[in-house]
Amino acid sequence: MTWIIVLFLLLCSAFLSGEEAAFLAFSDIRIQTLVSQGNKAAVVVKRLKANLRKLLGTLLLGQTFCDIAASSIATYTATKAFGSLGIGLVTGALTLLVLIIGNLIPKSLAAHHPDRWTLRAAGFLEFVMKTLGPVISGIDRLVGLFVDTKTAASFVSEDEIKTMAAMGAQAGTVEKLEKEMIDRVFLFNDITAEDVMTPKENMILLDGEKTVTEVIPLTNAAKFSRYPVFLSQKDNIVGIIHIKDIYEKFSEVTEKPLSETKVKEIMKNVIFIPETKLIGDLFREFQKHRMHQAVVVNEYGTVTGLVTLEDLIEELVGEISDETDVDENIxxxxxxxxxxxxxxxxxxxxxxxxxxxxxxxxxxxxxxxxxxxxxxxxxxxxxxxxxxxxxxxxxxxxxxxxxxxxxxxxxxxxxxx
Structure with a gap:
C-alpha cells in the first residue's frame, strides 16, 4: 500500500510537470483562436495564462510537495525494511524515477500536445490555484522583496513574429506572399522618403505659365496621373496637378478658353518633406491631409524627388501596375x-x-x-x-x-x- 501511495505521488508530480510545459508551449494566438470559436475550456486557459506567474507557482509548489512526500515515504519504508542500505537504494531509484517519469516523459508529451493537456485540466487547475492562492500570494510577496516581479511580463517581439511567419511559410501554413507582407510591415517604419521617391531626374514637370492645351501633348506621352508644377525654374515647384483636373476643364463650359487657361490656375497645393522623413509618418500625414503626393527636399531646400501614396503602398504589398503603366523590361x-x-x-x-x-x-x-x-x-x-x-x-x-x-x-x- 505504501508503494502505491509513492507511485500515485510520482504520477501527480508528472501531471503537474507536464501541465507546466504545456502552458508554456501553448501559444496565446492559438488560445485566442479557440476562444473566438467558442471553446469554453480555452476561456479558462486564457484566464490562467493571464496570471501565468501565479499558475506556475501553483504547479511548482504542488510538484515539489509530491516529490518530497514521495521521497520521504519511500525512504521511511525502505529504512524499515533494509536498514541504512535502504536509504541509498531509494535515493538512487527515486531520483531516476522522478527524472524520467516525473519530468522527461510528461514534459515531452505535453510540449507536443499542449492543447490536450491544458484544455482538459484547465478547470481543475483553476480550482487548485484558487485554493492555494493565499500561499502563492505570500510567496510572491516574499520574492517581491528581492526581485521586481512586475517587470517579468513577456511580450512577443518583432523578431519572434518574423520567425513565426518564416516557420509558417516553411510548414506551408503561411503563404509566401503573406510572409513577405509581414516582413514589409516591420520594415515600413525603417524606410525613408529618399528610399522610395522618384528622383528629380525622372520627374515630368509642367511649367505653370503654360496653358492647358500646351501641356496636353506632354501628359499624353508621359501617361502619369500627377505632375509637379514649377514657375520660372524647375527647382521652384509650387504645386501639383492631377490629369483629371485637366480633363475636367475640357468638360466645363467657361468663358475663358483652355488655350488661355494656365496650368498654375488649376493646380493644387503641395507639401514638402525632408529626405529623412520615415514613410510610416508620411503615410499618416497623407491620411490626415487627404493628399497623395509630396515633394522631397534635401537639407538645403533643393528638390530631390517626388513620393506618392502609391510608392508607400508598394512597400507593403509589392509593385503595383495600373492600366497606364508600361513594361519597361527593367x-x-x-x-x-x-x-x-x-x-x-x-x-x-x-x-x-x-x-x-x-x-x-x-x-x-x-x-x-x-x-x-x-x-x-x-x-x-x-x-x-x-x-x-x-x-x-x-x-x-x-x-x-x-x-x-x-x-x-x-x-x-x-x-x-
Missing part, C-alpha cells in the same frame, strides 16, 4: 551569365534575380552604387568590377545619369559547362 537576360538592367533598379532586385551580392542592398539603386564606387559619372562603354565575380559595363547614359548597365558574371562564365 531586367533583360542576355544569356546565363549576362543581364542588362536599368540604372535606377534597386540592388536588392538585381541580387535576387542574378543571385549576386552587390553592395549593401537596402533601397540603393545600381546607378547610385556605381557613382559611389567611381566618384564620377562614367562614359558609355566604361567597365568596372562590382564584386570579384561581377563586372559592370555602362551600356547607355549621358553626362548626367546612367541609363542602362550590362552585368556579367566573370567567374561563372569561365567555368566549363
Amino acid at each position: 531586367i533583360k537576360r542576355v544569356d546565363k551569365y549576362t543581364i542588362v538592367v536599368h540604372g535606377d533598379i534597386e540592388l536588392r532586385h538585381v541580387n535576387r534575380f542574378f543571385n549576386t551580392n552587390i553592395g549593401a542592398e537596402g533601397h540603393k539603386t545600381l546607378s547610385r552604387h556605381i557613382l559611389e564606387v567611381l566618384g564620377s559619372i562614367p562614359a558609355e562603354g566604361h567597365k568596372l568590377d562590382l564584386t570579384e565575380s561581377v563586372q559592370a559595363i555602362i551600356e547607355q547614359g549621358d553626362s548626367r545619369r546612367i541609363s542602362k548597365v550590362r552585368l556579367v558574371k566573370k567567374a561563372e562564365a569561365t567555368k566549363p559547362e
Whole structure:
C-alpha cells in the first residue's frame, strides 16, 4: 500500500510537470483562436495564462510537495525494511524515477500536445490555484522583496513574429506572399522618403505659365496621373496637378478658353518633406491631409524627388501596375551569365534575380552604387568590377545619369559547362 501511495505521488508530480510545459508551449494566438470559436475550456486557459506567474507557482509548489512526500515515504519504508542500505537504494531509484517519469516523459508529451493537456485540466487547475492562492500570494510577496516581479511580463517581439511567419511559410501554413507582407510591415517604419521617391531626374514637370492645351501633348506621352508644377525654374515647384483636373476643364463650359487657361490656375497645393522623413509618418500625414503626393527636399531646400501614396503602398504589398503603366523590361537576360538592367533598379532586385551580392542592398539603386564606387559619372562603354565575380559595363547614359548597365558574371562564365 505504501508503494502505491509513492507511485500515485510520482504520477501527480508528472501531471503537474507536464501541465507546466504545456502552458508554456501553448501559444496565446492559438488560445485566442479557440476562444473566438467558442471553446469554453480555452476561456479558462486564457484566464490562467493571464496570471501565468501565479499558475506556475501553483504547479511548482504542488510538484515539489509530491516529490518530497514521495521521497520521504519511500525512504521511511525502505529504512524499515533494509536498514541504512535502504536509504541509498531509494535515493538512487527515486531520483531516476522522478527524472524520467516525473519530468522527461510528461514534459515531452505535453510540449507536443499542449492543447490536450491544458484544455482538459484547465478547470481543475483553476480550482487548485484558487485554493492555494493565499500561499502563492505570500510567496510572491516574499520574492517581491528581492526581485521586481512586475517587470517579468513577456511580450512577443518583432523578431519572434518574423520567425513565426518564416516557420509558417516553411510548414506551408503561411503563404509566401503573406510572409513577405509581414516582413514589409516591420520594415515600413525603417524606410525613408529618399528610399522610395522618384528622383528629380525622372520627374515630368509642367511649367505653370503654360496653358492647358500646351501641356496636353506632354501628359499624353508621359501617361502619369500627377505632375509637379514649377514657375520660372524647375527647382521652384509650387504645386501639383492631377490629369483629371485637366480633363475636367475640357468638360466645363467657361468663358475663358483652355488655350488661355494656365496650368498654375488649376493646380493644387503641395507639401514638402525632408529626405529623412520615415514613410510610416508620411503615410499618416497623407491620411490626415487627404493628399497623395509630396515633394522631397534635401537639407538645403533643393528638390530631390517626388513620393506618392502609391510608392508607400508598394512597400507593403509589392509593385503595383495600373492600366497606364508600361513594361519597361527593367531586367533583360542576355544569356546565363549576362543581364542588362536599368540604372535606377534597386540592388536588392538585381541580387535576387542574378543571385549576386552587390553592395549593401537596402533601397540603393545600381546607378547610385556605381557613382559611389567611381566618384564620377562614367562614359558609355566604361567597365568596372562590382564584386570579384561581377563586372559592370555602362551600356547607355549621358553626362548626367546612367541609363542602362550590362552585368556579367566573370567567374561563372569561365567555368566549363
